[in-house]
Amino acid sequence: MANEEKLNINDIAERAGVSIATVSRYLHGRLEKMSDKTANRIKQIIEETGYVPNASAVQLMTQRSGLIAIVAADVDDYFSTEFFKGASSILEAESYTGVLFDTNSSVKREASLLDRISQQNFDGVIMQPISADNEVLQKHIKKNLPVVLVDRETTGGDYDMVVTDNEQAAKRAAQHYRDQGFANVVVISEPIANVSTRTARWRGVQAVYPDAQMIEIAHAGIIGAEQVQAIISQLPTDAPTVVFFFKERLMLEILPHMIRENVLTAQLQVTGFSDTKLARDLNPNVKLIQQNPFLMGASAAELLLRRLDKKAAKTQTEKIVIAATYE
Numbered sequence: 001m002a003n004e005e006k007l008n009i010n011d012i013a014e015r016a017g018v019s020i021a022t023v024s025r026y027l028h029g030r031l032e033k034m035s036d037k038t039a040n041r042i043k044q045i046i047e048e049t050g051y052v053p054n055a056s057a058v059q060l061m062t063q064r065s066g067l068i069a070i071v072a073a074d075v076d077d078y079f080s081t082e083f084f085k086g087a088s089s090i091l092e093a094e095s096y097t098g099v100l101f102d103t104n105s106s107v108k109r110e111a112s113l114l115d116r117i118s119q120q121n122f123d124g125v126i127m128q129p130i131s132a133d134n135e136v137l138q139k140h141i142k143k144n145l146p147v148v149l150v151d152r153e154t155t156g157g158d159y160d161m162v163v164t165d166n167e168q169a170a171k172r173a174a175q176h177y178r179d180q181g182f183a184n185v186v187v188i189s190e191p192i193a194n195v196s197t198r199t200a201r202w203r204g205v206q207a208v209y210p211d212a213q214m215i216e217i218a219h220a221g222i223i224g225a226e227q228v229q230a231i232i233s234q235l236p237t238d239a240p241t242v243v244f245f246f247k248e249r250l251m252l253e254i255l256p257h258m259i260r261e262n263v264l265t266a267q268l269q270v271t272g273f274s275d276t277k278l279a280r281d282l283n284p285n286v287k288l289i290q291q292n293p294f295l296m297g298a299s300a301a302e303l304l305l306r307r308l309d310k311k312a313a314k315t316q317t318e319k320i321v322i323a324a325t326y327e
Contacts, residue, residue: 007051015045027053029095068098068304069117071110071127073151075102077249078276079293080128083150086297087126094305096123103130105190111140118142124304126150126297132194134158146307148300151293153196160303162320164291166197169324170204173244173271173289176326178208182269183239185212188231188254189246192216201246201273217250228257235268245272251279259283273324291324 009027013020018038025034026042045051068091072080080102088098101117103110110130114137117125124146131137134156141147149161174185187205192198192214205212215231217223231254235241243258245251251272258264259282274280274288299320 007049009053012042012045012049012051015049016042018042065121065123066096067120067122068096068301069101069122069125069127070098071101071103071113071117071125071129073103073128073130074105075100077247079151079248079291082275082293083128083297083300086294086299087150087301088297089294090298090301090305096305098126098301105130107131107136111136114140118145124148124308126300126304128152129154130195132196146304148304148307150296150300151197158317160300160307160318162296162300162303162322164197164296165321165323166200167204167207169273169289169326170201170244171207172204172326173287174205174208174212176287177242177269177271181240182242184236184241185209185244186235186241187212187214187244187246188250188272189214189216190250191218192246198246205244212244223250223253225257228254232258232261232263235263240267241269243268243270243272245270245274248272248274248276248279252282255279255282287326289324289326292322296322 009020009023013023016023016038018041022034022038023042025031026039031039068087070084070087072084074080084098084100091098099122101113103113107130118141122145125141126148128151129137129149132152132154134154137147137154138158147159149159151163153161153163177185185205185208187202189198189202192202202214213234213236215234217227217231235243245254251270251274255270258270264270264283269286270283271287272279272289273291275291275293279288280286299322303318303320
C-alpha cells in the first residue's frame with residue numbers, strides 16, 4: 001500500500017481510473033452526471049485509503065473553491081439576514097458555501113471588503129450594494145468574477161440583479177391613503193441619495209403626493225428620545241397625515257414612542273416597508289409593504305449558478321423583479 005499520508009487527488013483519480021475533474025465533482029457532491037458505479041468506486045477508494053482532500057490543491061486543479069461571497073449592507077436588518085439564508089439554501093444544494101460579509105452601510109467598508117474578496121479565491125459574489133455606480137464596483141471587483149446584485153440597482157446594467165418593485169409598491173401604498181382622504185404624507189428615511197431602493201420609493205410616493213415631506217435620518221445606530229420628539233414635532237396637525245417609513249428599523253424605533261404618547265389617531269396613521277411582523281405586533285391595524293428577502297436571495301443564487309455553469313450560453317444580463325405585498 002502506498003504511503004496514504006501523501007495521497008493527493010491525482011492518486012485517487014488514478015486508482016479509480018477516472019479524471020481529476022470526476023473526483024472533484026464527487027468531492028463536491030455533484031453526482032448528477034456520474035454513474036453509481038463510478039461514484040461507488042471513488043467512495044470505496046477514499047474509505048480504504050483514508051484520503052482527506054487538500055482544499056488548496058483541489059482549488060488549484062479545478063479553479064473552483066466552492067465559496068461564494070455574500071455581501072450584505074447591514075446585518076442588523078432582517079432583510080440582510082433573510083436574503084443570506086435564501087441564497088445559502090440554494091448554494092448549499094449545489095455544494096457551494098456562502099460566506100457572509102457586512103458593509104455596515106459604509107461605502108468605504110464596501111470597497112475594502114470587495115478588494116479583499118477579489119484577492120481570495122471566491123467563485124462568485126452576491127451583494128446588496130451601497131455604491132450605485134457600476135464603475136465603483138468594477139474598480140474593486142476582480143474581472144470575470146460573476147456578480148449578482150440584490151435589492152439595489154446600479155447604473156450601467158452590467159450585473160444580473162434581483163429587486164423589489166419599489167416604486168410601484170410605494171405608489172400603491174400612497175394611493176391607498178390618498179383614496180382614504182389623507183392630505184399629507186411625511187416620509188421618514190435614511191438619506192436617499194445614490195440608493196436606488198429609496199429613490200424609487202420616493203418617486204412612487206411623489207407620483208401620488210407631489211408635495212410629500214421628507215425627513216432624512218442618518219445611519220447612526222439607535223435613535224434617541226430627543227430625536228424622536230423632534231421628528232414627531234414636525235408632523236402636520238392641520239389635516240389627515242400618513243407617516244411613511246422607508247426602512248423597518250426606523251419604524252421600529254419611532255413607532256413605540258408614537259404609541260406611548262398617543263400620537264396615532266384617525267387623522268395620523270403610519271405605513272411603510274417592513275419585512276417582519278414586529279410593527280404589526282405593535283400596531284395590529286397598520287398596513288405594511290412586505291418584501292420577500294428569502295426568495296430574493298434564493299433567486300440571486302440561481303442566477304449566479306447559471307453564470308457559473310460554463311456550458312450555459314448566457315451573455316445578456318438578467319433582472320428579476322419580485323413584487324412586494326401590501327396588506
